[in-house]
Amino acid sequence: MSGPEYRGLTWDHPRGHNALAAAAAQAGGLSLTWDKHPLEGFESHPIGDLCARYDLVVLDHPHVGEAVAADCLVPIEDLFGADEIAGWRNAVAGPSLASYHYAGRHWALPLDAATQVMAYRREAIALPPLEWAQLPAFAEDHAVALSLAGPHAILSFQSICGALGFEAVAPRDAFMDRAIAREAYALMAALTGELTRRAQALNPIAMLGAIERGEGIDLCPLIYGYVNYATRGVGFANAPAGPGGRIGSTLGGTGIGVSKRCQVTPALLGHLRWLMSEPVQCGFIPQQDGQPALRPAWQDDAVNIATGGFFAATLATVEAALLRPRHDGAIAFQTAASTRLRAALLDGAAADPVLDDLEILYRMHHPAGAET
Structure with missing residues (x-):
């Protein structure tokens, strides 16, 4: 050859x-x-x-x-x-x-x-919730965990902000609209119960494997979809919607x-x-x-x-997916922001000091006026 x-x-x-x-x-x-x-x-x-x-x-x-x-x-x-x-x-x-x-x-x-979609254990859940507004009450009766490992805490946060109405208009020098960010943080805090704490180190592959094997997690509302698990007892659906049926998911x-x-x-x-x-x-x-x-x-x-x-079950989410920041420094921001957000959720911290820190990290790793 x-x-x-x-x-x-x-x-x-x-x-x-x-x-x-x-x-x-x-x-x-x-x-x-x-x-x-x-x-x-x-x-x-x-x-x-x-x-x-x-x-x-x-x-x-x-x-x-x-x-x-x-x-x-x-x-x-x-x-x-x-x-x-x-x-x-x-x-x-x-x-x-x-x-x-x-x-x-x-x-x-x-x-x-691929994008973040909803994953659930078919044996445990016949019909997953369609909207974020339904998730806190749903989690009271079902084993729901957030995906927080690695970069996924901040990626889930971005997705929820998107579902709640945030429009990422480039170029932008602020990471998030504060009112929407508070609402997204409150949703994540409400879902950071004992199960999310136990699952905090699971990357999406490990999380989907736990759902497949019936190891205590019945639903994750936002997790990167892997077709490989769809014939192994894991159901997939579009990511939860916000007001007006707006799907929020990060590509x-x-x-x-x-x-x-x-x-x-x-x-x-x-x-x-x-x-x-x-x-x-x-x-x-x-x-x-x-x-x-x-x-x-x-x-x-x-x-x-x-x-x-x-x-077919998740195409609408892919079509509506949001882009992550891509500027030089985006990976460093993603890593630092996720670490800060994950620790805050696990500690039960108040929203505003955390959101202040996320904005500081964004400005630190994103030169003003630079392409997003």
Whole structure:
């Protein structure tokens, strides 16, 4: 086999690895090996360091500002034509491609679409609540836990603020509207009971595994959806709505970025096009434990039958999903803000001092007037 020997880095879950590895194994004329790292490394490791060691890097959209500052990724516009990019923009579910657009360019191809949805144990709950206003009373009679580990405390907070009416207009120098933030904090505080305290260290994979096994958690109102659990006793539904039926959820998913160390060849570009094609997104990727990004796959009857209706049940949430801050410093803010918010919720702290600190952290990690 001639040509470069490419190395890629993805995350160590069947959803993140299996389809990429299987696709590379059958890619004639292309030598591509995928390494794996843990979910926590995927969420927080410096993108510049990863791009210095790998040709292809799976990333999520909060890393793009850091990547632009480090000048470590090749813009998608330098690899593919405007018509192709426009086609993907129209085909993906929700803002999956838009999430990688920053400083006038796209920095990754959205291979995988995901957002925070509601997850529940089918054996315990027949009909999950539809609105945030119902959750505190529902939690009095059901085993409800929030997802607070790692960055997820602040991501859930952002999502609840979105459901309650917050509009993130860029550029912005304040993190949240204070009145809405108080209401969101009160909801999270009401749901931070003994079960949430016991589950505080569980990342989404561990939380969904606990729901699957019946280990005391029957519902999590906001957690990143993993199709892999939808046929294992875990039900998924749209994220809870706020006033007027507004769904609040913060986009996740992953994209493939091409590092500046990569020797780009027609064979590599052809492989990336193949991964993004509708037949592959509707067939090969879901058949290999993946979670496709194209809307037709989420709407496909066969894909939904095979996955317990996961995609159809949560598509409205993906389509309405909010973007996280993506400026250089967004990951540091996300980490610090989540740590502060989680500790405050577990300690039963009053809202305003916590919200003051979140604004201070946002300004500390976000230069005034910078792109969000």
